[in-house]
Amino acid sequence: MRFSRTFIPTTKETPNDAVLKSHILLIRGGYISSVASGLYNFLPLGKIALDKIRAIVKEELDKAGCVEVDLSFVTPSELWEESGRLGKFGAELLKFRDRKENLFVLGPTHEEMMVNLVRNQITSYKQLPQNLYQIKTKFRDEARPRFGLMRGREFLMKDGYSFHETEEDMKREFELMEKTYSKIFSRLKLDFRVVDADSGAIGGSGSKEFHVLADSGEDTLVVCDSCDYGANIETAKRAEPEAPETVPEFEGDLRFHTPNLKSIEELSRFFRVEPYFLLKAVVKKAIFEDREEIVVFFLRGSDELEETKAVGTVGALELLDATEKEISEAGLIAGFIGNRNLEISHYFDNSLKGAKHLISGANEIDYHLIGTEVESGNFADLVLVKEGDRCSCGGNLSYKKGIEVGHIFQLGTKYSESMNANFLNREGKSTPFVMGTYGIGVSRILAGIVEQSGDELGIVLPESVAPYKFNILVSNSKNGEQMRFGEKIYEDLRSCGEDVILDDRKDRFGAKIKDAELIGFPYTIIVGKSLSDGEVEIFHRAEQRKEKISVLDLESRLENL
RNA sequence: CGGGGUGUAGCUCAGUAUGGUUAGAGUACUUGGUUUGGGACCAAGGGGCCGAAGGUUCGAGUCCUUUCACCCCGACCA
Numbered sequence: 001m002r003f004s005r006t007f008i009p010t011t012k013e014t015p016n017d018a019v020l021k022s023h024i025l026l027i028r029g030g031y032i033s034s035v036a037s038g039l040y041n042f043l044p045l046g047k048i049a050l051d052k053i054r055a056i057v058k059e060e061l062d063k064a065g066c067v068e069v070d071l072s073f074v075t076p077s078e079l080w081e082e083s084g085r086l087g088k089f090g091a092e093l094l095k096f097r098d099r100k101e102n103l104f105v106l107g108p109t110h111e112e113m114m115v116n117l118v119r120n121q122i123t124s125y126k127q128l129p130q131n132l133y134q135i136k137t138k139f140r141d142e143a144r145p146r147f148g149l150m151r152g153r154e155f156l157m158k159d160g161y162s163f164h165e166t167e168e169d170m171k172r173e174f175e176l177m178e179k180t181y182s183k184i185f186s187r188l189k190l191d192f193r194v195v196d197a198d199s200g201a202i203g204g205s206g207s208k209e210f211h212v213l214a215d216s217g218e219d220t221l222v223v224c225d226s227c228d229y230g231a232n233i234e235t236a237k238r239a240e241p242e243a244p245e246t247v248p249e250f251e252g253d254l255r256f257h258t259p260n261l262k263s264i265e266e267l268s269r270f271f272r273v274e275p276y277f278l279l280k281a282v283v284k285k286a287i288f289e290d291r292e293e294i295v296v297f298f299l300r301g302s303d304e305l306e307e308t309k310a311v312g313t314v315g316a317l318e319l320l321d322a323t324e325k326e327i328s329e330a331g332l333i334a335g336f337i338g339n340r341n342l343e344i345s346h347y348f349d350n351s352l353k354g355a356k357h358l359i360s361g362a363n364e365i366d367y368h369l370i371g372t373e374v375e376s377g378n379f380a381d382l383v384l385v386k387e388g389d390r391c392s393c394g395g396n397l398s399y400k401k402g403i404e405v406g407h408i409f410q411l412g413t414k415y416s417e418s419m420n421a422n423f424l425n426r427e428g429k430s431t432p433f434v435m436g437t438y439g440i441g442v443s444r445i446l447a448g449i450v451e452q453s454g455d456e457l458g459i460v461l462p463e464s465v466a467p468y469k470f471n472i473l474v475s476n477s478k479n480g481e482q483m484r485f486g487e488k489i490y491e492d493l494r495s496c497g498e499d500v501i502l503d504d505r506k507d508r509f510g511a512k513i514k515d516a517e518l519i520g521f522p523y524t525i526i527v528g529k530s531l532s533d534g535e536v537e538i539f540h541r542a543e544q545r546k547e548k549i550s551v552l553d554l555e556s557r558l559e560n561l
Numbered sequence: 562c563g564g565g566g567u568g569u570a571g572c573u574c575a576g577u578a579u580g581g582u583u584a585g586a587g588u589a590c591u592u593g594g595u596u597u598g599g600g601a602c603c604a605a606g607g608g609g610c611c612g613a614a615g616g617u618u619c620g621a622g623u624c625c626u627u628u629c630a631c632c633c634c635g636a637c638c639a
Binding site for chain 2: 011037089091143437477526530
């Protein structure tokens with residue numbers, strides 16, 4: 001490609017509506033342009049890069065035995081009613097009617113469509129397993145699109161769905177997909193982590209996310225420094241912390257006057273007791289589909305509540321902070337809440353199983369109980385894992401920020417049951433498919449790569465993704481000798497099948513090299529004034545290094561890049 | 562959906578507290594000339610419904626009302 005003939009609108013200024021590095025650089029580099037909130041055009045460079053990522057995804061999936069399809073983007077609302085997700089997905093679904101007043105949905109994900117495709121077509125265990133995927137535009141009417149390609153409304157996603165005879169076979173495929181995804185992200189030269197994830201409302205026994213590590217990531221990951229444990233903070237586990245050495249000797253629910261002492265800190269100081277031995281009560285209002293309820297979560301005073309875990313524990317749609325009014329209406333006294341004689345729903349964190357020598361609220365104003373115990377109740381993992389907590393391997397846990405680029409899911413029979421998608425098993429019995437579902441955010445990967453490797457000069461892309469591996473920069477395009485030599489390398493590389501672009505624009509050297517740095521061509525061959533001495537330079541973008549080389553050695557040097 | 566901010570040339574922004582020539586700069590663009598290794602210089606040009614609608618006024622980019630769009634923080638995010 002000749003630079004002068006393609007369309008690469010680079011800008012010197014950073015666009016006023018971009019904040020994130022990847023967003024700024026992709027726009028400045030002429031990869032994308034914005035259309036409306038959460039909507040982007042892919043310009044020639046962006047399109048090529050996206051296609052290259054897409055090709056890698058496809059290649060690895062096909063190797064793993066997956067089969068590509070392409071389902072219609074516009075999906076009939078009936079399918080969504082059938083699965084029960086029309087209301088649940090809510091405002092994120094972009095709905096509209098056709099001229100006959102039929103309701104349609106722009107696909108945000110395609111479980112329904114895919115189940116609909118295979119049901120009544122795959123009818124026997126002999127046709128299983130099957131793993132179908134597509135790489136296709138999705139649309140989610142996000143409440144707040146942001147960060148450019150990172151969280152757009154329209155985006156390119158690979159979504160795959162597998163169908164199995166048994167749970168075991170689905171798990172086998174799940175593991176295969178984990179390996180396949182890891183290969184894909186490795187080929188894309190991403191620094192990524194596979195972590196345990198919250199299965200969420202969708203259910204299922206296992207879910208893993210693939211995160212590109214980057215400070216700008218929206219998710220917090222808990223990772224171990226000595227084993228390969230990693231988890232989204234929403235589901236992260238830790239080894240039980242060791243109890244402090246000084247154990248308070250209180251026993252037997254002694255009522256103690258504690259006027260106005262409400263916070264963990266105040267109580268800890270007053271009683272000279274580690275927060276570990278205080279019973280912390282967190283009051284929330286749980287919202288269910290048909291009702292609301294005040295719920296109390298008990299933790300050790302040294303711990304904090306992880307809300308996603310709490311939501312899962314009570315099976316609520318969401319948890320809101322309870323207001324003072326709601327707390328007192330529920331018969332609770334803020335600051336003095338304890339587990340004794342507590343009428344309303346409450347849950348204990350697992351770390352409180354069999355806990356003794358505790359100090360808790362007495363459910364009575366200005367009184368606490370000392371030496372109380374937790375004997376029985378509903379226990380669950382509720383705790384927010386903190387940096388510095390111990391991993392079960394003994395290592396140290398710390399936080400990292402991640403950009404979610406992949407998510408694999410053991411779905412089970414949720415959709416096949418609700419949508420009546422069955423097959424005949426070996427016993428001749430009609431059975432719902434056991435399903436897995438696997439997603440990759442293809443356009444988000446492009447943002448993730450730039451986020452992770454972009455530097456102060458601009459974009460840095462791995463060769464596997466870069467639109468052009470070689471950029472031939474003719475320093476002075478009016479200089480016949482330079483231009484002829486540039487043309488020659490250009491033709492040579494092209495005939496070798498390399499992705500190469502010839503910067504034949506009439507700009508000066510400074511402007512062209514700035515663009516080369518911004519766009520991030522892996523190698524820029526600078527044909528300049530030293531050509532008369534028989535030399536050119538190769539600029540290595542990632543290392544920001546210039547290499548002088550004799551024109552005689554150029555060909556063999558380029559072959560080895 | 563709550564809170565905040567911004568809309569003026571392709572892009573980045575002045576101008577708006579206090580209304581008043583023909584609305585500015587930089588950059589980008591066109592033409593001519595000089596220049597040619599780190600976003601050149603000189604000269605001459607083209608480019609604006611001042612987000613939209615309504616209002617106040619002799620007069621509105623500027624004041625008032627309504628509205629739309631975009632961005633940020635939060636809520637939300639299979």
